[in-house]
Amino acid sequence: MNRMILNPVHPVDPVKNSLRAPLPGGRGSSRQWPYYRVRVSAPRPASGGIDRRTLVSTSMVRGAGGVTAIARRGLSLLELLVAVGILSVLAGLILAGVQRARVSAARLGCADHLRQIALAAHGYHGARHRLPTGMARDDGKVPEPYLSWLARLLPHLERDALWEQTEAAFRQERNFLTPAHAARSALVPIFLCPSDGRLSGPAGKDATLHAVAHTSYLGVEGRNAGVADGLLYMDSRHALSDATDGTSSTLLVGERPPNADFSLGWWYAGWGQAQNGDAEFLLGARTRCYNRYRATCDEGPYRFTAGRLDNPCDAFHFWSPHPGGAHFAFADGSVRFLRYAADDILPALATRAGGEAVSAPE
Incomplete structure (x- = not known):
C-alpha cells in the first residue's frame, strides 16, 4: 500500500511557503496557509523493476481553494532534441570561426x-x-652549377651552417644529385607557405626518387625564360637600379606551390624545364610548357589564374592556395596580395625596364 507522508515546512516563509487570501468581510487583511511537501512512496514491485510512480516528485499547496498538487518532471524528447540542435548549431559556428582563423593565420605566415x-x-x-643570380649554368667554371638564388640567400636568413655545408658539398662534387649534397633535402621553413599542407612534414622523394625539399616562392624571370626581361633568371646579374620601371612596380618573387609529383619546385638546385631553372625556382608571367612536360600539358603561354595542387600543368604559372590570388614581393621589398584580376598587367609588372606605365593594384 502506498504511503503519503505530509511534512509541514517551518518556519513559514511569507513569500515562498505561503499563499495569501483575503479574509471574508475584511479589507486588506490576509491569512497565511501552511505549505506542505508530500512525498509519495511505494514498495518495490515483486519483479525487481522500478515503479514509475516513485519517479514523480509531487508538491502540494494548501490554499483557500483547497489542496493543489504540482508534479515536477524531466525534459521531454522534443525538448532534448531542440537543445541538441541548438548546441550543434553553436558548435558548427565555433568550428567555422576556428577554421577561418587558421586560414587567415596561414595566409599571414x-x-x-x-x-x-x-x-x-x-x-x-x-x-x-x-x-x-637566378641560376648559374654549368660552363665548367662556376663553383656551384645549377644552384638556386634561394640557396645563395641562406647566410642572410641566419642559416650560415647550411650555406657552409652547401659550399663544402660543391667543392667535393659538382653534381647536386650525389650523396654529398645532403642539404638538398634540408627543410627550410621560411621557403614554404604554411597554407600548403603537403610541405609541413620532412622532405620526401619525388618522381625521380631523389630526396628533396621544396619551395613555395619562385623568382620572377620576366615574361618568360626566353626573353628573360625580369630581375632573376639564368645567369642574371642585376642591381636594383636596373629596375628602371621603378622598384615599387617591378616583381621580384611570387608564389607557386610545387607541382603534383614534386618534380618541380626544388629550393636547393635544379634544372627546371631546360636546365635553366625555369618552373623550378624561376617563373615568368607568361611561361610556356616544353620538353618532357608537353606530354601532359598544353604549351601555353600560361596566365595568372587559380590552380589545383593535383594538376601538374599548374606548375607553369603563378598561383597560391589562398582564395582569389597570390602574394608577390616587389623589388622595393614590399609584399602585396595580387588578385587574379591583375593578370592583364602581370607581364608589365614582371619586366624590369619595359617602360610600361602600370602600378600594382592596392
Whole structure:
C-alpha cells in the first residue's frame, strides 16, 4: 500500500511557503496557509523493476481553494532534441570561426615568409651590390652549377651552417644529385607557405626518387625564360637600379606551390624545364610548357589564374592556395596580395625596364 507522508515546512516563509487570501468581510487583511511537501512512496514491485510512480516528485499547496498538487518532471524528447540542435548549431559556428582563423593565420605566415626572403635579397644586394643570380649554368667554371638564388640567400636568413655545408658539398662534387649534397633535402621553413599542407612534414622523394625539399616562392624571370626581361633568371646579374620601371612596380618573387609529383619546385638546385631553372625556382608571367612536360600539358603561354595542387600543368604559372590570388614581393621589398584580376598587367609588372606605365593594384 502506498504511503503519503505530509511534512509541514517551518518556519513559514511569507513569500515562498505561503499563499495569501483575503479574509471574508475584511479589507486588506490576509491569512497565511501552511505549505506542505508530500512525498509519495511505494514498495518495490515483486519483479525487481522500478515503479514509475516513485519517479514523480509531487508538491502540494494548501490554499483557500483547497489542496493543489504540482508534479515536477524531466525534459521531454522534443525538448532534448531542440537543445541538441541548438548546441550543434553553436558548435558548427565555433568550428567555422576556428577554421577561418587558421586560414587567415596561414595566409599571414605565407606573406611574412615572402617578406623575409625579399629582405634577405636586399641584404645580399647590400653586400655585393647586385641581386643573386637566378641560376648559374654549368660552363665548367662556376663553383656551384645549377644552384638556386634561394640557396645563395641562406647566410642572410641566419642559416650560415647550411650555406657552409652547401659550399663544402660543391667543392667535393659538382653534381647536386650525389650523396654529398645532403642539404638538398634540408627543410627550410621560411621557403614554404604554411597554407600548403603537403610541405609541413620532412622532405620526401619525388618522381625521380631523389630526396628533396621544396619551395613555395619562385623568382620572377620576366615574361618568360626566353626573353628573360625580369630581375632573376639564368645567369642574371642585376642591381636594383636596373629596375628602371621603378622598384615599387617591378616583381621580384611570387608564389607557386610545387607541382603534383614534386618534380618541380626544388629550393636547393635544379634544372627546371631546360636546365635553366625555369618552373623550378624561376617563373615568368607568361611561361610556356616544353620538353618532357608537353606530354601532359598544353604549351601555353600560361596566365595568372587559380590552380589545383593535383594538376601538374599548374606548375607553369603563378598561383597560391589562398582564395582569389597570390602574394608577390616587389623589388622595393614590399609584399602585396595580387588578385587574379591583375593578370592583364602581370607581364608589365614582371619586366624590369619595359617602360610600361602600370602600378600594382592596392
